[in-house]
Amino acid sequence: MVKGEGNRTAQPVGSGLGEGQVFLGTxxxxxxxxxxxxxxxxxxxxxxxxxxxxxxxxxxELLGRIKEILSVDTVAILLLDDKGEELVARAARGxxxxxxxxxxxxxxxxxxxRIAAERAPIFIADVDHADVVNPILRQxxxxxxxxxxxxxxxxxLGVLHVGTLKPRTFTNxxxxxxxxxxxxxxxxxxxxxxFQALAREHRAxxxxxxxxxxxxxxxxxxxxVAARYFPARDEVGGDWYDVMELPRGKIGxxxxxxxxxxxxxxxxxxxxxxxxxxxxxxxxxxxxxLERLNRLVQSIRGRGMATAAYATxxxxxxxxxxxxxxxxxxxxxxPGGEARLLETSPGAPLGALSYSKYVEQxxxxxxxxxxxxxxxxxxxxxxxxxxxxxARLLEAVSGASSSDHACRQIVRDLVPPEGGxxxxxxxxxxxxxVPAELxxxxxxDPGVLTQVRETLRRWLRARGAxxxxxxxxxxxxxxxxxxxxxHAYSPGAAFFEVExxxxxxxxxxxxxxxxxxxxxxxxxxxxxxxIMESVMDxxxxxxxxxxxxxxxxxRLPA
Amino acid sequence: xIVANLDGEIDMSNARRLATSIADEVTNDVxxxxxxxxxxxxxxxxxxxxxxxxxxRLNKRGQRLRLVVPPDSVIARTLDLVNASRAxxxxxxxxxxxxxxxxxxxxxx
Numbered sequence: 001m002v003k004g005e006g007n008r009t010a011q012p013v014g015s016g017l018g019e020g021q022v023f024l025g026t027x028x029x030x031x032x033x034x035x036x037x038x039x040x041x042x043x044x045x046x047x048x049x050x051x052x053x054x055x056x057x058x059x060x061e062l063l064g065r066i067k068e069i070l071s072v073d074t075v076a077i078l079l080l081d082d083k084g085e086e087l088v089a090r091a092a093r094g095x096x097x098x099x100x101x102x103x104x105x106x107x108x109x110x111x112x113x114r115i116a117a118e119r120a121p122i123f124i125a126d127v128d129h130a131d132v133v134n135p136i137l138r139q140x141x142x143x144x145x146x147x148x149x150x151x152x153x154x155x156x157l158g159v160l161h162v163g164t165l166k167p168r169t170f171t172n173x174x175x176x177x178x179x180x181x182x183x184x185x186x187x188x189x190x191x192x193x194x195f196q197a198l199a200r201e202h203r204a205x206x207x208x209x210x211x212x213x214x215x216x217x218x219x220x221x222x223x224x225v226a227a228r229y230f231p232a233r234d235e236v237g238g239d240w241y242d243v244m245e246l247p248r249g250k251i252g253x254x255x256x257x258x259x260x261x262x263x264x265x266x267x268x269x270x271x272x273x274x275x276x277x278x279x280x281x282x283x284x285x286x287x288x289x290l291e292r293l294n295r296l297v298q299s300i301r302g303r304g305m306a307t308a309a310y311a312t313x314x315x316x317x318x319x320x321x322x323x324x325x326x327x328x329x330x331x332x333x334x335p336g337g338e339a340r341l342l343e344t345s346p347g348a349p350l351g352a353l354s355y356s357k358y359v360e361q362x363x364x365x366x367x368x369x370x371x372x373x374x375x376x377x378x379x380x381x382x383x384x385x386x387x388x389x390x391a392r393l394l395e396a397v398s399g400a401s402s403s404d405h406a407c408r409q410i411v412r413d414l415v416p417p418e419g420g421x422x423x424x425x426x427x428x429x430x431x432x433x434v435p436a437e438l439x440x441x442x443x444x445d446p447g448v449l450t451q452v453r454e455t456l457r458r459w460l461r462a463r464g465a466x467x468x469x470x471x472x473x474x475x476x477x478x479x480x481x482x483x484x485x486x487h488a489y490s491p492g493a494a495f496f497e498v499e500x501x502x503x504x505x506x507x508x509x510x511x512x513x514x515x516x517x518x519x520x521x522x523x524x525x526x527x528x529x530x531i532m533e534s535v536m537d538x539x540x541x542x543x544x545x546x547x548x549x550x551x552x553x554x555r556l557p558a
Numbered sequence: 559x560i561v562a563n564l565d566g567e568i569d570m571s572n573a574r575r576l577a578t579s580i581a582d583e584v585t586n587d588v589x590x591x592x593x594x595x596x597x598x599x600x601x602x603x604x605x606x607x608x609x610x611x612x613x614x615r616l617n618k619r620g621q622r623l624r625l626v627v628p629p630d631s632v633i634a635r636t637l638d639l640v641n642a643s644r645a646x647x648x649x650x651x652x653x654x655x656x657x658x659x660x661x662x663x664x665x666x667x
Contacts, residue, residue, distance in 0.1 A: 249567075446570045447571050449569045449570065449571055450567060450569075453567070453600065471632045471635075472635065474600075475602065475632075475636060478569060478600075478602050479602055479603055482570045482602060482604065485570070486570070527603040527606055527607070527640045528602070530639065531602070531639050534639045535639065
């Protein structure tokens with residue numbers, strides 16, 4: 001057994017002997033000269049407990065054992081840097097300064113550098129007379145050194161060397177034992193480095209993925225949105241979701257899943273998410289968006305495949321249009337009711353066919369309904385059919401009262417605490433019921449005006465206002481909101497409020513901001529006030545130091 | 559002559575951008591501008607300001623502006639509230655606007 005190990009990793013004997021140096025090849029070491037008690041201890045260097053350790057503690061543990069076995073004063077491990085040009089001191093016993101000072105030496109120079117270059121053991125009988133670059137070795141008073149290369153499958157990992165404070169003539173047996181130890185620890189180091197590299201890639205992938213997902217979801221009045229993303233336990237995948245405000249007051253919700261794992265999948269995900277968003281913002285309907293996306297995937301070099309679903313929601317009509325490229329069907333939860341899956345006729349996954357047609361389906365989201373899009377990591381359970389996963393999803397979201405509630409229930413019931421085998425992403429959007437009393441608090445940003453108008457229209461319709469009244473009251477309120485946004489004066493985030501009530505046909509809307517009312521400047525704002533006053537029966541402007549309230553009333557025609 | 563077909567809703571969030579993109583199209587050599595608001599479902603004072611600004615700018619260069627607004631539409635009622643319909647030439651169809659603009663001797667818009 002020992003022989004086999006020794007021969008498999010036998011190194012060529014180096015040439016070019018220097019003064020005071022003895023080159024030893026492990027191939028020249030006969031196993032029967034190795035002392036049995038040393039061998040058994042070296043074997044313990046490879047015990048399973050070591051394989052799970054991080055690199056630094058692993059190296060330190062190994063050094064301690066080697067120091068003891070060979071009865072030496074110093075042990076050091078130098079590992080090749082990522083570029084493969086220099087050896088860097090990574091762990092040492094009796095030579096801790098080497099590590100602390102970050103000692104490094106190019107391959108080929110100095111003692112360790114020559115071992116690396118020759119890929120063969122080097123023995124220095126007396127340090128003072130040899131070519132030793134490292135001042136620490138001299139300062140420490142080390143007299144004799146023996147070093148061997150760390151090699152795994154012909155790849156040089158680094159150098160392992162031991163030293164003594166008294167002159168010692170290391171024997172061929174010592175060299176064989178050290179090389180055997182090196183051959184034993186090298187795979188453990190390699191494993192640990194690979195593990196760390198993988199962990200680094202995983203972290204990088206997760207970071208990339210996170211950076212490619214929306215950093216925040218849009219705050220949509222009357223349409224609360226919530227989403228969650230859980231990276232896979234071992235490898236980052238290419239799941240994504242997106243929510244966007246579209247032209248003409250529609251909302252787009254997208255979800256997708258790039259086939260495969262790793263940074264490549266995450267990068268393709270980023271491209272697809274951006275492209276989908278671009279097509280969506282151009283106003284394309286779901287089937288067209290997916291067709292374009294499929295064409296785009298075709299054009300990407302080394303293209304991948306992805307499944308995706310995209311839905312647009314017209315909140316004024318309550319209608320949902322959606323299409324699917326090989327993606328699992330959307331779910332709809334109803335507060336106080338059963339959850340259901342929407343019927344889809346999914347087309348081919350993106351990138352699967354050079355030309356794919358997608359069928360668009362329509363559904364209605366009633367007041368309170370919650371739309372849930374998800375990736376298959378959520379419903380594809382180990383050793384269970386997809387139907388079981390889907391049934392569990394419906395069960396989890398049944399009775400959810402809000403988007404966030406639905407997400408929390410999914411996390412509680414379906415997401416493994418230690419992470420899934422696959423990425424899991426889901427996004428929920430609720431068509432929240434219109435409350436009898438309206439209260440909106442919004443950032444003072446012109447971009448929210450569309451939402452304010454849509455909410456006002458829905459609210460006024462629910463209060464029984466005729467179409468013409470709805471438009472005119474919305475116009476007057478819009479002017480008041482524009483004023484609030486213009487006047488909002490705050491160093492940080494400024495907000496404004498819209499409060500509405502309707503009592504026996506009398507509609508009251510108050511718009512409050514945190515700025516000072518300013519006398520209308522120019523004809524533009526003057527016209528705004530004119531519009532408010534012509535539309536509403538009453539317009540009262542109450543300007544206080546901390547903010548302005550515009551109160552408007554209008555009696556609806558009987 | 560330039561015809562600008564607008565749709566959607568015009569408010570302070572997009573009025574300035576709209577003004578720029580229309581103004582960029584109206585070069586010195588065109589006879590005038592027809593802004594078709596038939597498909598527009600909302601316009602507020604910021605949007606109306608854009609129309610006034612265009613009107614003034616075109617007037618200075620001897621060009622004309624016509625708005626196409628369907629009668630009894632939300633836009634027509636909104637423009638009426640601020641008497642914009644009196645100041646700016648409003649017609650109910652693009653063809654009418656184009657024909658009126660093409661015939662010389664009309665009063666400047």
